[in-house]
Structures are given as C-alpha cells and as structure tokens.
Amino acid sequence: MFEPTLLAYVSVVFLVAGITKGIVGGGLPVMSIGLLTVVLSLPEAIALVMLPATITNFWQASTGGYFKMLVWRLWPYILTSILAVILGTMLLIIANPLLLTILLGLLMAVHSLMGIAGIEFKVSHNWEKTSGPAFGFITGLFAGMTGSPAYPGLYYLSGLGFDRNQLVQAMGICFSVVTLSVAISMQSNNLLSFNQIILSLIAVVPAISGMVIGSRIRQNLSENNFKKLFYLTLLFMGIYLVARSLLRMM
Numbered sequence: 001m002f003e004p005t006l007l008a009y010v011s012v013v014f015l016v017a018g019i020t021k022g023i024v025g026g027g028l029p030v031m032s033i034g035l036l037t038v039v040l041s042l043p044e045a046i047a048l049v050m051l052p053a054t055i056t057n058f059w060q061a062s063t064g065g066y067f068k069m070l071v072w073r074l075w076p077y078i079l080t081s082i083l084a085v086i087l088g089t090m091l092l093i094i095a096n097p098l099l100l101t102i103l104l105g106l107l108m109a110v111h112s113l114m115g116i117a118g119i120e121f122k123v124s125h126n127w128e129k130t131s132g133p134a135f136g137f138i139t140g141l142f143a144g145m146t147g148s149p150a151y152p153g154l155y156y157l158s159g160l161g162f163d164r165n166q167l168v169q170a171m172g173i174c175f176s177v178v179t180l181s182v183a184i185s186m187q188s189n190n191l192l193s194f195n196q197i198i199l200s201l202i203a204v205v206p207a208i209s210g211m212v213i214g215s216r217i218r219q220n221l222s223e224n225n226f227k228k229l230f231y232l233t234l235l236f237m238g239i240y241l242v243a244r245s246l247l248r249m250m
Contacts, residue, residue, distance in 0.1 A: 010036070012206075016031065019210040021214060024226075025230075030148050033045045051204055055204050059172070060169065070169060080140065081140035081153070084137040084140030084144065091145050100145050109238030116231050149182070157170050164226050
C-alpha cells in the first residue's frame with residue numbers, strides 16, 4: 001500500500017517530532033509538517049499529522065494534575081478556537097500555503113527571540129477574559145490553514161504565568177481540542193483520504209515512542225534549562241520554516 005521509503009521517512013519524522021514534543025510540550029505538528037512537505041503537499045502533510053498530534057496531545061492533556069483548573073481557566077480560549085477552525089480549514093483550500101508557512105515561522109521566531117532576550121509577554125488578570133477568546137479565534141483560524149495549533153495562542157498561554165508542568169498540560173489541552181477540530185473539519189471538507197488515515201495511524205507509534213523519550217529527558221531538566229531549550233527549539237523550527245518556504249518560492 002505504501003512505499004517502504006515513505007514509511008521509513010514518516011517513522012523517523014514522527015520519532016524526532018515526538019521527542020521534541022516530549023521535551024518542550026509542543027512542536028510535533030510544526031516539525032513534522034515542515035519535514036513532511038519535503039515529499040508531500042501541505043494539505044497531505046496536515047492530514048498525516050492529525051492522528052499522531054491528537055493522540056499525543058490527549059495524553060499530554062491528561063497528565064500533570066491540573067486538568068480541571070486549566071479547563072476552567074481556558075474554556076473561552078478553547079471555545080473560540082474550535083469555532084475558528086471551521087473557517088480556517090475552508091481557507092486552506094484557497095490560501096497560499098507557502099505564505100502561511102512563512103507567517104507561522106516568523107511568529108515562532110519572534111516568540112523565541114523574545115524569550116531568549118528575557119522579554120516576557122504577560123496577560124494581566126483584568127485582560128484575561130477578553131484576550132482569551134481573541135487569541136483562541138486567531139489560533140483556531142491559523143490552525144485550520146496550517147495544521148499548527150500553537151500560534152499565536154502560545155503567546156497567550158506563556159503569558160498566563162503557569163509553571164513548567166502547568167504550561168505543558170495547558171498546551172496539551174488546547175492543542176488536543178484544536179487538532180481534533182481540524183481533523184473533523186478536514187474530513188467534512190473531503191481533505192482526508194482512507195490511505196492518509198491509515199498512514200496517520202501508523203505514525204502514532206513512533207510519535208508516542210518519541211514523546212516517552214522526550215518526557216523522560218524533560219524530567220531531568222531544571223526550569224531554567226527547560227526554558228532555554230524551549231525557546232531554542234522554537235527558533236530553530238521558525239527559521240527552518242521561513243527559509244524552506246522562501247527557497248521554494250524562488
């Protein structure tokens with residue numbers, strides 16, 4: 001059904017992306033989509049990421065011990081992101097994927113450079129109820145067009161003052177809901193084929209294996225080292241996405 005070289009490439013991509021996600025709490029969709037589009041179109045790559053991203057996000061969301069507190073605090077963000085995904089998926093059909101990827105990469109790079117420079121984006125308690133739905137809507141819209149549930153929502157989540165473990169679980173909760181919404185919306189727009197679903201299911205195994213390895217590495221990192229690695233990973237992925245998209249436009 002599938003070329004052995006494609007299966008091998010997909011397995012390596014999701015193993016590496018899973019390790020990254022296990023360490024920093026995110027990056028699986030962005031890293032895997034960026035690497036998969038070397039051999040697949042953007043819609044095909046997004047389709048392939050859906051099951052590994054959804055399952056690993058649900059796992060991440062269920063561990064940490066802060067689930068009820070985080071859902072209660074983040075529900076306005078989550079609700080608007082779900083609604084916006086529907087519109088974003090429809091725009092995926094007509095939007096320029098390279099321009100969308102460049103925008104995603106720039107958002108990641110700016111966020112990482114702010115973190116490395118010690119410039120923290122903070123959300124005050126007074127603005128939390130207003131900014132949450134706004135960030136959720138934009139993030140859902142962008143997720144529907146790029147397959148990444150991270151930006152600009154990660155600015156918002158990072159600015160809420162969560163500690164390392166709370167932030168990782170909050171990312172898991174928000175990312176799982178958005179990714180599942182993208183998968184459902186893509187299916188309703190006939191953007192998922194049977195073969196893509198099977199290959200996506202196969203990719204779950206290396207993704208989970210990588211996430212287990214990455215989670216163990218994270219437990220041995222200090223809070224300071226975790227932040228450094230988190231922002232450096234975002235910077236690398238952002239530069240990679242921008243550079244690769246610009247080269248493909250030439």
